[in-house]
Amino acid sequence: xxxxxxxxxxxxxxxxxxxxxxxxxxxxxxxxxxxxxxxxxxxxxxxxxxxxxxxxxxxxxxxxxxxxxxxxxxxxxxxxxxxxxxxxxxxxxxxxxxxxxxxxxxxxxxxxxxxxxxxxxxxxxxxxxxxxxxxxxxxxxxxxxxxxxxxxxxxxxxxxxxxxxxxxxxxxxxxxxxxxxxxxxxxxxxxxxxxxxxxxxxxxxxxxxxxxxxxxxxxxxxxxxxxxxxxxxxxxxxxxxxxxxxxxxxxxxxxxxxxxxxxxxxxxxxxxxxxxxxxxxxxxxxxxxxxxxxxxxxxxxxxxxxxxxxxxxxxxxxxxxxxxxxxxxxxxxxxxxxxxxxxxxxxxxxxxxxxxxxxxxxxxxxxxxxxxxxxxxxxxxxxxxxxxxxxxxxxxxxxxxxxxxxxxxxxxxxxxxxxxxxxxxxxxxxxxxxxxxxxxxxxxxxxxxxxxxxxxxxxxxxxxxxxxxxxxxxxxxxxxxxxxxxxx
Amino acid sequence: xxxxxxxxxxxxxxxxxxxxxxxxxxxxxxxxxxxxxxxxxxxxxxxxxxxxxxxxxxxxxxxxxxxxxxxxxxxxxxxxxxxxxxxxxxxxxxxxxxxxxxxxxxxxxxxxxxxxxxxxxxxxxxxxxxxxxxxxxxxxxxxxxxxxxxxxxxxxxxxxxxxxxxxxxx
Numbered sequence: 001x002x003x004x005x006x007x008x009x010x011x012x013x014x015x016x017x018x019x020x021x022x023x024x025x026x027x028x029x030x031x032x033x034x035x036x037x038x039x040x041x042x043x044x045x046x047x048x049x050x051x052x053x054x055x056x057x058x059x060x061x062x063x064x065x066x067x068x069x070x071x072x073x074x075x076x077x078x079x080x081x082x083x084x085x086x087x088x089x090x091x092x093x094x095x096x097x098x099x100x101x102x103x104x105x106x107x108x109x110x111x112x113x114x115x116x117x118x119x120x121x122x123x124x125x126x127x128x129x130x131x132x133x134x135x136x137x138x139x140x141x142x143x144x145x146x147x148x149x150x151x152x153x154x155x156x157x158x159x160x161x162x163x164x165x166x167x168x169x170x171x172x173x174x175x176x177x178x179x180x181x182x183x184x185x186x187x188x189x190x191x192x193x194x195x196x197x198x199x200x201x202x203x204x205x206x207x208x209x210x211x212x213x214x215x216x217x218x219x220x221x222x223x224x225x226x227x228x229x230x231x232x233x234x235x236x237x238x239x240x241x242x243x244x245x246x247x248x249x250x251x252x253x254x255x256x257x258x259x260x261x262x263x264x265x266x267x268x269x270x271x272x273x274x275x276x277x278x279x280x281x282x283x284x285x286x287x288x289x290x291x292x293x294x295x296x297x298x299x300x301x302x303x304x305x306x307x308x309x310x311x312x313x314x315x316x317x318x319x320x321x322x323x324x325x326x327x328x329x330x331x332x333x334x335x336x337x338x339x340x341x342x343x344x345x346x347x348x349x350x351x352x353x354x355x356x357x358x359x360x361x362x363x364x365x366x367x368x369x370x371x372x373x374x375x376x377x378x379x380x381x382x383x384x385x386x387x388x389x390x391x392x393x394x395x396x397x398x399x400x401x402x403x404x405x406x407x408x409x410x411x412x413x414x415x416x417x418x419x420x421x422x423x424x425x426x427x428x429x430x431x432x433x434x435x436x437x438x439x440x441x442x443x444x445x446x447x448x449x450x451x452x453x454x455x456x457x458x459x460x461x462x463x464x465x466x467x468x469x470x471x472x473x474x475x476x477x478x479x480x481x482x483x484x485x486x487x488x
Numbered sequence: 489x490x491x492x493x494x495x496x497x498x499x500x501x502x503x504x505x506x507x508x509x510x511x512x513x514x515x516x517x518x519x520x521x522x523x524x525x526x527x528x529x530x531x532x533x534x535x536x537x538x539x540x541x542x543x544x545x546x547x548x549x550x551x552x553x554x555x556x557x558x559x560x561x562x563x564x565x566x567x568x569x570x571x572x573x574x575x576x577x578x579x580x581x582x583x584x585x586x587x588x589x590x591x592x593x594x595x596x597x598x599x600x601x602x603x604x605x606x607x608x609x610x611x612x613x614x615x616x617x618x619x620x621x622x623x624x625x626x627x628x629x630x631x632x633x634x635x636x637x638x639x640x641x642x643x644x645x646x647x648x649x650x651x652x653x654x655x656x657x658x
Contacts, residue, residue: 068567150569154595154650155611161652168654169530178535178649179559181566282568284556286589286597289610303594304612308626312653369613369625373599404604408613418613446615446623451605 025212026251029243031235033219035250038112041105042211043254044261046204048098051262052136053197055091063143065189067182070145071280078274088274090265092144095137097265099295102133107350110329113338114217116226120330122210125203127326132200134295139192141293145185146277151290153180155303162312180283215239216250220338228335289373297364298357304369305360368417371407375415382412389466396463399456403448419445425467426474433475434461535561535649536657540642541576541586547643552577552600552618555586560648574634575600575607576643577618584643587620588632588651595652598631607631632656 013019062081064073077084106126109115115123138156142149153175160170176183218238244250275293279285292300306314340347372379386397400406400422408418415421420428429437438457441447452460468474537560547553555576562570575587575598587607589597596611606623607616615624620631632651637644649655 066565066567067569068565151596151611154590157650158590158593158595158652161654163654166654168652171650171652171655172530172532172535173527175650176529177563178529178532178561179569179572180650181559181569182563183529184569280568282571283589283597284554284568284571284573286554286573286599288597290596300611304626306626308628311626312628370610371608371613371615373608373610376601376603402603404601404606404608407601407608441623444624446604446606446617448604451618 026247027245028212028215029239030216030246030250031218031238032242032244032249034216035244035253036219037253037257038108039216039250040254040257041101041108044258045098045101045105046208047258047261048094048101048265049200049204051265052091052094052098055087055094056193056197058087059091060193065143065186067145067185067281070143070185071277074144074146074277085274086269089269089272091140092275093269093272094265095140096294097261097268098133099137101261102130106130107354109217111340111343111346111350112217112220113226113340113343115330115334116336116338117228117231117330117334119210119214119217120334122207122214123330124327125207125210127323128203129200129207130326131323132196132203135196136192136200137293137295139188139196141296142185142188143192144276145281147279147281147285147288148276148290148292150180150281150283151288152292153184155290155292155300159315162315217338220340222337222339222341224338226335226338231335287373289370291364291367294361298360301360301364301367304367305363366417370416371404371418372416373407375406375410376401376404379406379411379414385411385467389463392459393463393466396459396461399452399460400463403452403456403460408445422464422467424469424472425464427468427472428475429464430475430477431461431465432477434464534655534657536646537561537648538637538644539647540644541574543642544582544638547576547578547584549578549580552602554600557645557647572647573597574645574647575631582638584636584638585620586634586636586643586645588634590632590651591627592622592629592631592653593625593627595650628653629656 059077062073062077062084064070074088077088079085109123109126142153157171157174157180160174161167163170172178174184174187175181176187215235218235279288291297303311303315337343381397381401386394389397400409400411405422406415408416410417410421411423413421425434435457437443437445438452438460439447439449448457465474539557539560541555541557546555553576554573556571556573559566559570559572573589575589577585577587579585587598591598591609591611591614593609593612593614596609598607598609598614598616600607605618607618607620609615609625609627613625614622614627616627616631617623620633622630634645634647635657636646646657651657
């Protein structure tokens with residue numbers, strides 16, 4: 001039996017002529033320092049990508065890329081197709097895994113100075129892979145053709161529509177027509193299934209080829225400076241003096257980690273299940289709160305928090321500038337120190353970027369800037385705030401609910417966070433200031449002068465003037481003499 | 489020009505040059521239908537047509553109501569996405585304001601709250617007054633409005649494309 005296999009192997013190798021190439025790749029020397037647990041994230045990203053291709057092809061055998069059928073086919077996959085729910089879960093969570101691993105790989109490569117001479121193009125190819133992966137994540141979210149996908153496309157189109165002069169034509173091109181509809185989904189299907197995967201496969205090939213040809217980056221030692229005229233000789237000396245064959249010394253760690261990643265993906269997908277779809281993509285169902293997937297939440301937050309007058313400029317130039325800088329990095333600092341210990345500026349950039357994206361993502365999970373659309377009708381008024389109140393004050397408490405004040409202002413920790421909580425309004429504003437704020441608005445609050453009668457304003461102010469913690473006196477107009485506490 | 493090189497123009501590399509030239513022309517011609525096909529959604533300057541929102545009796549005076557229409561440029565496989573909602577505000581008599589559903593910030597669907605007479609957006613907290621003016625939040629302009637007319641007892645709007653800042657005439 002083994003003889004037969006061996007002879008088949010010899011026959012194949014005589015025709016394919018691959019044996020020697022594979023042996024060379026396996027035996028190519030890598031610096032001993034690079035056979036490290038820090039160097040496993042790139043290969044793990046690739047492994048997850050291969051899994052994505054497999055699960056993606058399976059899903060494509062059932063998923064229907066037509067606007068009137070896509071949502072139904074997702075429901076079919078989730079509930080009727082045997083194991084459809086699990087393949088959707090593997091594909092959806094695989095996407096999260098791939099984005100996460102890719103970013104860890106990016107940070108590691110950046111901090112280890114691996115983009116420096118002569119590996120500039122390896123980095124550039126990696127940047128293309130980064131864009132493609134994010135492109136897959138966004139187009140994949142669109143193929144999950146639900147309410148979030150529909151309004152997410154609206155957000156994308158609205159950003160594109162801000163481009164001067166040609167904006168409205170760019171919108172037509174993105175949507176494949178004048179509105180988000182059948183051709184939009186088909187366009188994104190073509191991108192997600194043909195165009196971007198082809199680019200990914202091509203650039204993964206280039207990326208790997210360059211890693212093999214130029215050699216894996218050595219562990220950066222402080223003081224070991226990259227110079228264009230001597231680096232390649234120094235690297236060759238290093239791998240030959242203090243090198244190891246790639247197999248098994250470096251590959252074994254990649255292998256173990258990739259196995260663990262696949263196992264954790266299997267477990268996470270089994271526990272968490274498929275991602276969506278949420279409501280069907282019917283734009284007339286406007287009782288919806290559109291949110292992007294986790295890895296785009298930080299952008300969603302950024303659009304809420306940027307000062308409005310900077311938005312159009314930043315939306316259009318920001319991505320170009322950031323992506324441009326990423327691509328230009330190896331040409332800006334292609335030589336010099338590799339070690340993060342001697343590159344404090346780079347470390348600061350990483351800390352700032354991670355903190356910024358992390359904070360914005362965290363804010364995006366509860367988006368305090370959005371009104372809570374049903375707080376006025378669905379959230380109870382805290383009992384303490386109505387106990388012992390006069391009829392006029394109680395009428396004011398009713399108005400706080402019925403005029404939707406609570407969509408933006410919380411009471412007892414429940415309600416919107418767009419404006420300040422009302423629990424201690426009276427300690428911050430005098431009665432006159434409360435009247436002015438309600439009638440004229442200001443500081444991001446709409447003016448209610450037109451839709452409140454004087455009697456309603458009176459009741460509202462009477463209620464809000466009682467909103468101060470026990471023991472903390474209400475705000476007082478300093479131009480008026482202090483009154484005894486009993487008359488407050 | 490190096491005479492030695494020109495002398496070495498053999499039949500074979502002459503044919504090779506002809507081959508390159510023919511392919512360059514062929515590929516350029518091939519690209520024309522491809523590019524035209526891909527760019528075709530942008531072939532019209534605007535996508536607008538008159539479409540009815542139903543009888544005037546559906547819209548009581550001094551009220552703002554949700555309405556919907558089927559996109560005039562609908563495809564057979566658009567499904568529910570061909571339905572587009574909009575807000576109709578009837579003032580006195582045949583005076584109307586017909587607002588696009590899309591927030592002018594980033595296109596999310598604004599919701600009307602009759603009690604506080606505000607439109608609120610669930611995405612980034614944009615708020616508009618009953619007449620569409622900006623009240624609060626990041627939106628850069630008032631709500632988009634459709635052109636409308638009243639004909640044969642019906643309300644008609646001039647609609648068909650997703651309104652964006654580049655395409656404000658919804």
